[in-house]
Amino acid sequence: MTATAHDASSQNGSRQLAALVLGAIGVVYGDIGTSPLYAFREALRPFAHDGATPPEVIGLISLMIWTLTIIVTFKYVLFLLRADNDGEGGTLSLLALLMKKTKKHATIFFFAGIIGAALFIGDAMITPALSVLSALEGLKLVTPVFTPYVLPIAVAIMLVIFLMQSVGTAAVSRLFGPITLVWFVVMGIAGLLHIADDLSILAALNPYYALDFITHAGFVGLVILGAVFLTVTGAEALYADLGHFGRRPIQFAWFAVVFPSLALNYLGQGALVLKNPAAASDPFFLLFPGWALLPTVLLATAATIIASQAVITGAFSLARQAIHLGFLPRLEICFTSASNTGQIYVPTVNMMLLIGVLALILSFGSSESLATAYGISVTGAMVVTTVLSYQFLRAIWGWTVLSALAVLLPLFVLESVFLGANLLKIHDGGYVPVLIAAALIAMMWTWKKGTLLVREKSARNDIPLAQFIKSIERKSDHSPVDVPGTAIFLTSVPDMTPNVLLHNIKHNRVLHDRNVILNVRTASRPYVPESQRVTIERLSPRFSKIQLNFGFMEDQNVSAAMPLCRQAGFNFEIMSTSFYVGRRKLVGDPNTGLPHWQDRLFIAMAGFAIDPSDYFQLPSNRVVELGEQLVI
Incomplete structure (x- = not known):
């Protein structure tokens, strides 16, 4: 390579890194970047009656900075970003990897995974409500005239955010990084300018004051620890968004921009309160002079909208993972970008989040009240991630028990203390995320349990495929009529005869010249290369078996995969091919199977599932659906 070519390649690599860093600042750090709006203010509330003393203010800021250092920097940025599943991160991605590598303690892993996922979705409801309210409440400092309009404006913003999900965010997402970068720079400068108010605040950099x-x-x-933990809300997004940006850009963004800005802002807020104790009422917005208040409120509102969009997108991605891993029914998934398959819209999840966010805003009414409900879901999700990380170190990296405990036990103890501190807020609104998570856990557990029961009941009447092929190809007076063309039968159990094939022979008395048993398999890794997408097995002159392999982050598009079947040797004409899909009507039986409440929940959830033909994107004019009734 010539020097010129090397320089050009280096410049392209630098530009690509810069673009990814900017994107990570906008998406990954949008949530944690809004924490200064309310975290220090809420931590000071217990001192409201007589004011915090200088050692208490310094101790609080020290706690916040060292919580960011230990939990975000050490756990997430330096350690967990390396615990990936083929480049993907997040609770369910980690769970899929562990379930692939080890079968021991599978039940514990399953419940840990769905608890973490449920808590993340609960967080996705509370984050938009709290952050947008916190930003808009700065309008009260501009002029009290705005006070009655804060709640209606917050509701209007939420409606716009959730309604725009169906058309995609590709156009506006290009602004996420630059706006959030400006937000971090403004926060850092505002804090830096106020450190001189009382230089004793710099003592907070010493962890001794946090421990004291x-x-x-x-x-x-x-x-107070419950409020201190608000500084790290959004840290789970670091891990969940690993696949979108990669480890290096996320780490670079943290050390170069995000962490310095947050630390400077908290130090500035602390120095301001040391100089003027009355500023404890709203130390963030009081960092800014009167002329800058309105622009800051508008910038803060934009930053909180971006943070809201980031957690909503994260909830969509997590829902897709849960669907592909069999924790939720096959919900409708819409793709809002022709070039980026990560930009998706899940209407059912979007509506659920919208209802939850509006209910939180209207029932709590202020960020101060809502902050008491925040923290439990975040700390709970972090504890779950730490537990799964222990098994990751043991099963994937091969660490000894002592080595894994030496690294993770201090984190587990620290996060458990924070969780205990947040649980004290149960009666003040902390029950809200607990109820949300409990409902989601019940749904995912019921779906997993119900689908296993359906599979078990269906298996009682299953006929081994090899046995069926042998019998059907033995000609007799009762043999079905031969018809030209290709029939493709979708099934989840490839070694057994699909019920839809049996129903077709029973009711229509026909058998096609060529018959394909098609199984769509979800791998325990996020992406499967096209070279491994298709596996074809010839069973007899008239029967073949095709397996399509997709990662749990991929769109399971059967139509798009069919040309790969041709390349693999299975030649067919689409106009003479029919796809046969089974449709089940579930009927609850209170005397067998699931408890009555789970029966009703499972059947209700099944009602939200879209047709398999739509989910797998089969050619709409080539699909035949045959129904059956199943008692569960």
Whole structure:
């Protein structure tokens, strides 16, 4: 390679890295970037009656900075970003990897995974409500005239955000990175300019003051820890968005922009309160002079909208993973970008999130009230990730028990303390994320349990495929009529005769010249290369078996995969090919199978599932559906 070519390649690589870093700042760090709006303010609330003393203010800021350092920097940025599943991160991605590598403790892993996923979706409801309210409440400082309009404006913004999901966010997402970068720079500069208000705040960089605060604060210190943890809300997005940006850009964005800006802002807020204790009422917005308040509120609102979009997109991605892993029914998934398959829209999840967010805004009414409900879902998800990480170190990286415990036990203890502190807020609204998570856990557990029961009941009447082929190809007076063309029968159990094939012979008395048993398999890795997409097995002159392999992050588009079948040797004409799909009507039986409440929930969830022909994107004019009734 010539020097000129090397320089050009280096410049392209630098530009690509810069673009990914900018994107990571907008998407990955949008949530954690809104925490300064409310975290320090809420931590000061227990001192509202008599004010916080200088050692208490320094201790609080020290706690916040070192919580960011230990949990975000050490756990997520330096460690968990390396614990990937073929480049993908997140609770369900980690769960899929562990379930592939080891069968021990599978039940524990399953429940840990769905608890983490449920808590993440709960977080996706609370984050938009809290962050947007926190930003808009800055309008009250501009002029009290805005006070009655904060709630209606918040509701209007939420409606616009969720309604725009169906048309995609590709156009506006290009602005996410630059706007959030400006937000971080503004926060950092505002904090830096106020550090000089009281330079003693720099003592907060010493972890001694954080430990001293905790050891002397008593029960109040435990309550305050719940608010301190608000500084790391959004850290799970670091891990979940690993596949979108890659480890290096996320790490670079953290160390170069995000962490310095957050640390400077918290130090500035602390110095401001040391100089003027009355600023504890809203230390973030009071960092700014009067003339800058309105522009700052508008910028903060834009930043919180971006943070909301990031967690909504994360919830869509998590729902797709859960569907492909068999934790949820096959919901409708719409793709809003022709070039980026990661930009998806799940209407059912979107509506559920919208209802939840509006209910939270209208029932709590202010960010101060809503902050009491925040934290439990975040800390719970982090504890779950730490538990799964222990098994990752043991099963994937081959660490010894002592080595894994040495790294993760301190984190587990710290996060458990934070979780306990947040659980103290149960009666003040903390029950909300717990109820949301409990409902989602019940749904995912019921779906997994119900689908296993359906499979088990269907298997009682299953006929081994090899046995069926042998019998059907033995000609007799009762043999079905031969018809030209190709019939493709979808099934989830490829070694057994599909029920839809049996029903076709029973009711229509026909058998095609060529018959294909098609099984769509979800791999425990995020993506499967096209070279491994298709597996074809010839069973007899008239029967073949095709398996299509997709990763759990991929669109399971059968029509798009059919040309690959041709390349693999299976030649067919689409106009003489019919896809046969079974449709089940489920009937609950209170005397067998699931408990009555799970029966009703499972059947209701099945009603939300879209047709297999739509889910697998089969050619609409080549599909034949045959129904059956199944008692569960």
